[in-house]
Amino acid sequence: QVQLQESGPGLVKPSQTLSLTCTVSGGSITSTSYYWSWIRQPAGKGLEWIGRIYSGGSPNYNPSLKSRVTISLDTSQNQFSLKVTSVTVADTAVYYCARSPRWDTALNGVRFDYWGQGTLITVSS
Amino acid sequence: DTQMTQSPSSLSASVGDRVTITCRASQSITNYLSWYQQKPGKAPKLLIYAASSLQSGVPSRFSGSGSGTDFTLTISSLQPEDFATYYCQQSYSTPPGFTFGPGTKVDIK
Numbered sequence: 063q064v065q066l067q068e069s070g071p072g073l074v075k076p077s078q079t080l081s082l083t084c085t086v087s088g089g090s091i092t093s094t095s096y097y098w099s100w101i102r103q104p105a106g107k108g109l110e111w112i113g114r115i116y117s118g119g120s121p122n123y124n125p126s127l128k129s130r131v132t133i134s135l136d137t138s139q140n141q142f143s144l145k146v147t148s149v150t151v152a153d154t155a156v157y158y159c160a161r162s163p164r165w166d167t168a169l170n171g172v173r174f175d176y177w178g179q180g181t182l183i184t185v186s187s
Numbered sequence: 188d189t190q191m192t193q194s195p196s197s198l199s200a201s202v203g204d205r206v207t208i209t210c211r212a213s214q215s216i217t218n219y220l221s222w223y224q225q226k227p228g229k230a231p232k233l234l235i236y237a238a239s240s241l242q243s244g245v246p247s248r249f250s251g252s253g254s255g256t257d258f259t260l261t262i263s264s265l266q267p268e269d270f271a272t273y274y275c276q277q278s279y280s281t282p283p284g285f286t287f288g289p290g291t292k293v294d295i296k
Contacts, residue, residue: 125284171216171221172219172278173221173233173242173276174233175233177231178230179230
């Protein structure tokens with residue numbers, strides 16, 4: 063069974079760059095059958111999709127965050143990563159990584175079937 | 188942008204009750220609608236995809252229906268482990284801009 067695990071610094075200063083990694087086990091991120099996404103959730107609030115990537119494809123980003131976000135794959139480590147530049151307190155949230163199947167999106171849309179446990183990122187000086 | 192709304196924002200129910208949650212999209216999303224359950228401190232769990240398909244391993248008391256702009260999640264007989272917050276999510280937008288509803292919290296009456 064696939065498992066995803068986020069890792070990151072916990073605390074980031076305003077204006078700096080946030081970097082997170084998601085390690086995938088029980089499956090390969092080089093599989094073209096899946097998208098790999100980042101999703102975040104501020105405390106007590108709803109979920110916001112940040113962006114996604116898949117092996118051999120270009121990343122897609124939420125238009126509201128596109129100018130500050132980069133998602134990439136590290137196939138040697140079976141990981142994918144997220145960078146958010148120029149962070150503010152509004153970027154404080156629990157960040158999740160998640161997987162979504164690619165093969166049936168035309169029929170079934172995009173759903174997130176496996177999630178990491180989430181990692182809390184606080185932006186504060 | 189496709190906006191998602193949910194109603195009610197919260198509800199109180201008893202074990203054994205039939206519970207229905209509604210999700211509405213600001214434009215047609217055909218059947219590209221998923222439902223998730225989230226418990227405090229945990230990641231969301233996929234329950235339903237393609238509006239009415241039950242994710243593997245999810246109890247059959249959960250069901251989904253709808254198409255176009257109006258969707259429902261029904262729990263036929265609420266169990267103690269079902270007290271949680273439920274989110275809908277659309278994936279029709281292009282370029283990809285998947286959006287979630289604001290959530291419906293189900294708590295104990």
